[in-house]
Ligand SMILES: [Zn+2]
């Protein structure tokens with residue numbers, strides 16, 4: 001079961017996960033006292049429609065956020081049709097109501113648009129099955 | 145003639161308006177925590193008891209009593225877990241530590257109560273819950289073969305941040 005983590009922090013920051021090199025270098029030289037935890041990564045946005053003063057973000061960060069939002073917008077949305085398979089949004093733990101705006105992930109897990117978008121800005125994975133959401137998109141970018 | 149309308153009786157739908165205003169009062173994370181608290185009180189996992197009164201008074205901090213499972217190295221022991229939630233819960237993981245006089249002696253539990261468990265930091269997902277965290281901890285304890293502290297315990301306890309979420313956790317390479 002639970003184990004101590006290895007040092008991969010590639011999750012949030014690298015949209016396309018191409019950065020194996022950063023992973024290697026970080027895992028070798030940080031052992032001792034805990035360095036500041038990297039939770040303040042600026043990738044997070046309250047929600048795609050809520051903007052924060054851009055002055056607080058570097059240009060690079062803004063690009064990342066814009067890319068992430070772009071990817072999220074590619075995921076299909078709809079309104080809940082009463083499907084029995086997805087009864088509850090596991091993020092807010094509230095049952096779907098007919099016509100709730102929902103978003104479908106490639107793994108077919110369904111969430112309220114508002115709930116899942118907030119999460120996807122932090123981590124591009126499905127909360128239920130941990131499937132990377134960008135796997136399908138990745139293949140079109142990566143050559144190897 | 146029948147065109148007189150009874151003002152009140154037909155329009156009984158005003159209660160739903162009341163409900164929606166209540167939604168606004170308690171925000172997202174409070175609602176979710178209240179739901180979790182209810183279900184944990186109703187159907188607690190075996191050996192797990194939540195201090196419902198305390199949690200009801202302060203939703204951001206729960207104390208959970210955990211019994212060492214039968215047939216494991218921790219049988220007969222009792223532990224206390226503290227959960228702290230931020231307003232970003234469930235997008236942010238809860239801060240979970242063992243507290244009190246009995247901190248389980250386990251290769252992933254430091255003597256200050258910090259727990260090295262990946263779902264509490266990097267592998268957290270909002271689909272997880274207090275209940276699933278408790279179950280993970282129970283199974284982490286249950287699968288233990290030898291009671292001992294993590295190899296870097298004394299160093300870590302001296303140098304770590306009070307908040308275990310500030311720690312950058314690494315795998316203890318004890319398998320290789
Ligand atoms: Zn939801």
Ligand SMILES: [Zn+2]
Pocket residue numbers: 105107108109126127128129130131
């Ligand atoms: Zn999924």
